[in-house]
Amino acid sequence: MNLQELKIRLKINDSSQDEKLEVDLEDAISYVQEYCHNDFKEGFPSTVKRAIALIVKSMNENSNVSSQSLGDMSKSFFEGATMKEAHCYLKSYRKARFL
Structure with a gap:
């Protein structure tokens, strides 16, 4: 998976x-x-790529927000x-994994 696909x-x-996305992508893959x-030597299946993208997304969102309101609109996280x-x-x- 590369930066463009992400x-x-x-x-x-x-x-x-x-630059930040490149670092986040590397961290998510790791x-x-x-x-x-x-190690996915044969490449990442599409569902694994989707998971990697979600992990990068989670690195960049504020997960501490439990709810957000703006006028008549509200959103919960x-x-x-x-x-x-x-x-x-x-x-x-x-x-x-066996120890």
Whole structure:
């Protein structure tokens, strides 16, 4: 997975955040490889790519917000919901680790 594909998945059109996104992408890939106990030498399946994008997204959102209101409109956020969704995508790719 490269930066361009990540930006497509996250619907980011400008390049002002490219350096940070590049670092976040590297961190997310490392996290996925460790979490799944899998180095994905043959490439990332599309559901793993989706999980990586969600992990990068979770790195850039304020997960401490429980609710937000603006006039008649309100929005609630659940702490860790994005990571829980990412873990659901990774579930079938996680290998058992024996000590």
